Amino acid sequence: MPLLRTLLLLITTLMSGCSALAPINWLVPSSGYDALKGLSYGELPRQRLDVYLPAELKPDAPVVVFYYGGSWRNGERADYRFVGQALASRGMIAVIPDYRLYPEVRYPEFLRDSAKALAWTQAHRGEWHSPNGPLFVMGHSAGAYNAAMLALDDRWLAQQSLSPEVINGWIGLAGPYDFLPIINPDVQPVFYHPQTPVDSQPLVHASAKSPPALLLAGADDDLVDPQRNTEQLTRALQAQDVSVQRAVLADLGHIKILLALAAPFQHWAPVIEQVTCFVSAQAGEGFSPPSSSACSVSSR
Template structure:
């Protein structure tokens, strides 16, 4: 009887991966339980259809909870907040109020307009989180891929939160999943017009904004990422932060790739990497 169970243990994960390969985000949302959370959809944090967000809060809130504002990837040309319901549900299941925010994309806008949107969404969370059971004094920003770049710039470059009357010190910490933090000269043809190549400003790169007193960071990457080189981006940024005495946790996972890293937050794929566990631990008990 042991052999069928072994086959099932192997076959179910493979089936999930096959489904995810066909329609990854919709599949993950469909297979991710939402019973532990409730969602408030389509809340405007600014003008226009791309400046809206969804709030996921735990159903059994017993006091103000930490707040995470999440930005998805998509090379600044694609993505939608409702595709990442699995992130909101997962964070809420760990006692966190999650804010999944849209932001304007190219060609409607280019650098740095989407950073202004990101900062505006974070400022909304600082003002309004208490209405949804969140604690604005425990505010984090998080992102994957291009969204991790947005999170890094909001957390490190004071210009963007400064326009909202805030400072990076207003954040309790930030989380980057497979983020591009040093990508000049730009090689990806899709990214070039987003950042005005060949006239891309040097200060568009997060590595140039590392300074003492920056918020603590959790940086996670796929060890074999072929899209965003982990040593140059995650490793270099972590080293620069440590040199400035900024608390930083740095993790690399062998069993994931660039796109599947964020997918491991969803219940069906958590066996691939402990991404959700690491994020929840960092948010619930961040370093001093």
């Protein structure tokens, strides 16, 4: 089967949901990084994570904890090797945790798992020669929500004797930051609809102490409205004088903005370049990514 036809078949499959992402890893380089897989950050089966280390690991490299999406119902860390490879190829240490999902748990237990994974990362990062490098949280879709809540709402890290001050910046791809009342029937039971707590929404936690943010979304996203979510949170953070970079990228939908991180599809949009530039700006002179690209990005 010709490569183009294979790619189109994969893309069609992937558009049906995040749980179908595993085949994308067939097209991603398996070299250039070292992987530490199945590390335990807790005692429960879903409290495991994988770490992707750059082959040329520099002291105090930035650490990025990436939370995947799936409506808090689906997802496996193994499906996101392409994210680990993308970040590690740019000199970053990528940490990809699993977390408990519905129906095993509901809000806010997956936030507690996310905070626990971040606390474990903070405690063990010295083992990867990065005890003092900058720390970031990042996510796509439901995972972007998890990252946002850790960065904006100090309740979750406080339970791990930490605060959002340990986060140098956070990155949201196609994140839902204001979704009340909940319309999606898959998400309703996750958040106890219609008794969903108002303070479950990242938007209400925007404050002057929020860490810098990079918010990216696709203009063609018909699942998570970029105007209501990415644009509205951008304005809320900017009103608090928080540094925010944002872009709504043309010709990208809810899944394609994630796939644009994968090596075969990075030409779709400069998503990995924008992430690298944001991390580099927050890290300062201590981080020089191996690939230097222009940090501007088309938006609308």
